[in-house]
Amino acid sequence: MTLPDINRLFPTVERCRELLQRLRWPEGVTCPRCKDRRISTLKDYGRFECSICEYQFTVTSGTIFHDSHLPLTIWFLAVLLLVEARKGMSANQLRRTLWGQHKGSYKTAWYLFHRIRKAMSTAERGMLYGTVEMDETYVGGKQKGMGHGWRKNNQRKKEVVIGIRQRSGELRFFHAEDAKSGTLAKYIQENIATDVDVIYTDDLPAYPKAVADRTHDTVTHSAGEYVRGDVHTNTVESAFSLLKRGIVGSWHKVSAKHLPAYLAEMEFRFNRRKREDLFLDTLRHMITADPMTFENLIHEPDPDFDKVSA
Numbered sequence: 001m002t003l004p005d006i007n008r009l010f011p012t013v014e015r016c017r018e019l020l021q022r023l024r025w026p027e028g029v030t031c032p033r034c035k036d037r038r039i040s041t042l043k044d045y046g047r048f049e050c051s052i053c054e055y056q057f058t059v060t061s062g063t064i065f066h067d068s069h070l071p072l073t074i075w076f077l078a079v080l081l082l083v084e085a086r087k088g089m090s091a092n093q094l095r096r097t098l099w100g101q102h103k104g105s106y107k108t109a110w111y112l113f114h115r116i117r118k119a120m121s122t123a124e125r126g127m128l129y130g131t132v133e134m135d136e137t138y139v140g141g142k143q144k145g146m147g148h149g150w151r152k153n154n155q156r157k158k159e160v161v162i163g164i165r166q167r168s169g170e171l172r173f174f175h176a177e178d179a180k181s182g183t184l185a186k187y188i189q190e191n192i193a194t195d196v197d198v199i200y201t202d203d204l205p206a207y208p209k210a211v212a213d214r215t216h217d218t219v220t221h222s223a224g225e226y227v228r229g230d231v232h233t234n235t236v237e238s239a240f241s242l243l244k245r246g247i248v249g250s251w252h253k254v255s256a257k258h259l260p261a262y263l264a265e266m267e268f269r270f271n272r273r274k275r276e277d278l279f280l281d282t283l284r285h286m287i288t289a290d291p292m293t294f295e296n297l298i299h300e301p302d303p304d305f306d307k308v309s310a
């Protein structure tokens with residue numbers, strides 16, 4: 001999907017609604033309240049009425065789009081821009097692209113992107129198997145007024161990101177409390193199949209206990225060894241470098257509070273980077289996500305937003 005495609009296929013709110021209707025109700029319009037399919041379409045375009053419970057609704061009722069004053073055409077453009085930005089895009093860039101240099105609101109742009117990210121975070125995550133690489137990295141940590149005096153080991157100021165990647169398969173990113181063996185074990189149990197062929201990690205002492213019964217091999221980074229035949233963690237590290245370029249180049253400042261949302265965005269896009277239906281799949285997640293997902297999502301940047309930078 002390209003910008004010219006969007007302009008051609010979805011030039012009006014009505015055309016956007018038609019697509020969302022197909023994605024939300026592939027089996028036909030269904031009452032969100034009583035789930036019946038005996039529905040009449042009202043003259044007022046876009047409204048339906050349930051013949052059983054008389055509930056009136058639109059395709060966006062009870063979804064992420066419901067309480068938004070933004071036209072669906074703007075939502076569609078924001079989705080395309082976000083899914084096609086390999087290294088992410090800042091809310092300020094979105095604002096300039098949609099509304100112009102000195103127009104539009106940063107808060108509105110930020111709100112749009114965060115809602116899309118929240119929908120991405122609802123994507124299903126199956127277990128990883130075959131050959132799996134696992135690694136940890138640290139992001140953030142430079143606080144205002146702290147200069148460059150921080151140290152790598154000062155975890156209080158650095159956020160831990162765990163990366164797990166199946167070779168020729170999917171990627172998982174997690175914002176973790178720490179990189180201790182109990183924490184690593186939890187992510188391994190939740191994401192790596194018990195009959196995985198092998199897990200490759202570096203020689204962090206926490207791994208042998210964390211992997212437990214799963215087959216495990218390490219490269220000894222501490223001794224300068226990075227590749228030993230098939231044993232390496234290069235593919236998960238390449239995903240980390242994409243993440244860090246995103247934080248440094250596009251998002252500029254990511255607070256610890258919002259880090260999971262950015263990780264979900266990176267993971268979602270990375271796992272679908274070769275798929276033709278990336279744009280449609282994102283919209284499908286947005287129109288079908290449980291509205292509870294969005295209930296606690298604040299509508300504007302929080303005061304902590306610029307406290308941690310990459």
Ligand SMILES: [Zn+2]
Pocket residue numbers: 031032033034035036050051052053054055
């Ligand atoms: Zn009904």
